[in-house]
Amino acid sequence: MNRFKNPYDYLKYFGVTDPKDICLDILSKGCDATVQYRMLTGCEGYIVGVKDSATIFVSNAVSISRQRFCIGHELGHWMLDRGTPRFSCKAEDIGGHKIFQKGVEARANRYAADLLMPEFLFKPAAVDMEMSFNSVRKLAKLFQTSIMATAIRLTRFGSFPAIFAWYDAKNGSRISCVRWPEVPSFIWPHEQLHHETYAMEVLCGKSTDSGGPKRIDASYWFDTRNAYDHDVYEHSIKGYGDLVLSMIWWKDESMLDELS
Ligand SMILES: [Zn+2]
Structure with a gap:
């Protein structure tokens, strides 16, 4: 069973060399987690871990970019907070704009941002792009991420x-x-x-x-x-x-x- 505390190790282990390779349903299986999409109330995603395997439940009522960030966030819990049998994550816990705070939820958000928009792929994609939402939209489409999370990434890794x-x-x-x-x-x-x-x-x-x-x-x-x-x-x-x-x-x- 694989456990990658560093999301870059995770991506490299699975040979990810292009944004379109970041297929979370497949990557999740590589660390014994299965993703299920369903109607959820009171939260946007949660993970239940039993011994060495886990199931991630994600709301089917949110956008694909939001679902991806939720899965990245729950995988962060699975990799970093193993031993806690269940995390139930409310909408306000999950989001790119909370990556600078402290605590387990912010840590899971940082994991999600690094997994979905790894520096080694994001920087080359953003090189010499104007610093605007025109660029953010292009990158968000490429990485299938939200405008908010992508704008933060462009600001950190842009030219x-x-x-x-x-x-x-x-x-x-x-x-x-x-x-x-x-x-x-x-x-x-x-x-x-x-x-x-x-x-x-x-x-x-x-x-x-x-x-x-x-x-x-x-x-x-x-x-x-x-x-x-x-x-x-x-x-x-x-x-x-x-x-x-x-x-x-x-x-x-x-x-x-x-x-x-
Ligand atoms: Zn969480």
Whole structure:
């Protein structure tokens, strides 16, 4: 019976060299877990493990990308938390945007993200792509993953500096953000959406997509000492649930260079 605490070992063991090889029904069987799709109430997925085999139950009422993330998440429990006979995972436990938290659920989310979008496949796929939801959609189609989880991945592994931020669509307050690795950690997008941003147009219902990366005054997004002297590129869309998602991209890195 195989147990892969590192998802990359798991993928390499099964000879995965292409995103389309990440077939979770087959990979699961390789570690003695069977996936079953069915109507679930009160949760989106759960796993029952007995000795060295397990059954993963996934809701058949959610999208394929969501099902895949659920299976990846439950496989994370199976690989990392063996010994706990059952995990029942609510919708709020499972999601790419929770991978930075602590605890068993966040750990399972990180496992799912690494399994579904491994760095060794994602980085080459994303190389030189613009930092926008146009790219996120292409990558999400390739990896069969959600827009949210894929946007986080593009921000981490893309070729250019960007921040991906998500806001509460009810009141425009920032929920969280992810930075490209070399963007300084003291740079935060505003806590409240500025009324001049394209994200505010999405929040107000003018559109669900601001239409690709558009140039905008950096001070509408940031309060660094040089923000008034620079522009950034913003692409904002309506996200799943009550979220506004914004990708902010520094095509010209001089603003960041001045701050480093
Ligand atoms: Zn879980």
